[in-house]
Amino acid sequence: MPVLSCEGLHLSYGSTLALRGVDLRVGAGESVAVVGSSGSGKSTLLHCFAGLRVPDRGEVRVGGVLLSSLSDRRRSRLRLERMGVVFQFGELLPELTMEENVGLPLWVTGLSRSAVAERVGEVLDDFGIVHLADSYPGEVSGGEKQRAAVARALVHDPPIVLADEPTGSLDSVNADRVMSALVDRSCRYGQALVLVTHEMRFAELCDRRLTILDGEIALPRLRP
Numbered sequence: 041m042p043v044l045s046c047e048g049l050h051l052s053y054g055s056t057l058a059l060r061g062v063d064l065r066v067g068a069g070e071s072v073a074v075v076g077s078s079g080s081g082k083s084t085l086l087h088c089f090a091g092l093r094v095p096d097r098g099e100v101r102v103g104g105v106l107l108s109s110l111s112d113r114r115r116s117r118l119r120l121e122r123m124g125v126v127f128q129f130g131e132l133l134p135e136l137t138m139e140e141n142v143g144l145p146l147w148v149t150g151l152s153r154s155a156v157a158e159r160v161g162e163v164l165d166d167f168g169i170v171h172l173a174d175s176y177p178g179e180v181s182g183g184e185k186q187r188a189a190v191a192r193a194l195v196h197d198p199p200i201v202l203a204d205e206p207t208g209s210l211d212s213v214n215a216d217r218v219m220s221a222l223v224d225r226s227c228r229y230g231q232a233l234v235l236v237t238h239e240m241r242f243a244e245l246c247d248r249r250l251t252i253l254d255g256e257i258a259l260p261r262l263r264p
C-alpha cells in the first residue's frame with residue numbers, strides 16, 4: 041500500500057484550473073521529484089497532499105486513510121505527526137525563535153523538555169544554524185530561514201516529507217547539504233519524499249521524476 045496517494049485530483053482557483061486530474065502513488069522509502077514550469081500546479085499538489093487545500097474532485101490518502109474523511113482537527117494532527125512539510129516560502133512563525141520554530145512538531149509528542157532541546161540542537165547543528173537558535177526569523181537571512189524550515193520538517197522523523205523548492209534561497213554548499221539530508225533519510229529510514237524542484241541535478245537524485253504540465257502529469261516521451 042502506498043504511504044501517500046492521490047487519484048483524480050482537480051482543483052481550480054476561480055477560472056484557473058490548477059490541477060486537472062492528477063494521480064500519484066508514493067511508497068515508503070521512495071523519493072519522487074516533481075518538476076514543471078512556474079504556475080503548472082506543483083505547490084497546489086503539495087498543499088492537497090498536506091491536507092491544506094481541499095480538492096474540488098478526487099481524493100488524497102495518507103497511509104490508506106482518506107483525508108476527506110477526517111475532521112479539520114484530525115487532519116492537522118495527522119499532518120503534524122506523520123508529515124514534514126517545507127513550504128516554498130519557508131513560513132516560520134515570526135514570534136517564535138529559530139529553536140522554537142524547529143521544535144514545533146515535537147511539542148505534541150510528549151517528549152521531555154530536555155529531550156526536545158537535545159533533538160532540536162542536533163538538527164540545528166546538522167544544518168549549520170545552531171548559533172542562531174535564539175534569533176527570531178526576522179533577524180536571519182532567507183537561506184538561514186529556509187534551512188530552519190527543512191530542519192523543522194525533519195526534526196520528528198516523519199514517514200512523509202513534502203518539500204517545495206527547499207533549496208531556492210541557498211548557496212550550492214547548503215543546497216547540497218539540504219538535498220543529501222532529504223534523499224539520505226528517504227533511502228535510509230524509509231521516508232516517502234515528494235520534492236518540488238527546478239534543479240535537474242537534484243531531481244536526478246530521486247527515484248522517480250514527474251513533470252507537471254498545466255495541472256496534469258505529463259506522460260514520459262517515448263524514445264525514438
Ligand SMILES: Nc1ncnc2c1ncn2[C@@H]1O[C@H](COP(=O)(O)OP(=O)(O)OP(=O)(O)O)[C@@H](O)[C@H]1O
Pocket residue numbers: 053056057058076077078079080081082083084085128
Ligand atoms: N491562492 C491562489 N489564488 C488564485 N490562483 C492561484 C492561487 N495559488 C495558485 N494559483 C494559480 O494556480 C496555478 C498553479 O499555481 P501553483 O502555485 O500550484 O504553481 P507552481 O507550479 O507551484 O508555480 P511556481 O513554480 O511558480 O511555484 C497558477 O496559475 C497560479 O496562478
Ligand SMILES: [Mg+2]
Pocket residue numbers: 082083084128204
Ligand atoms: Mg510553487
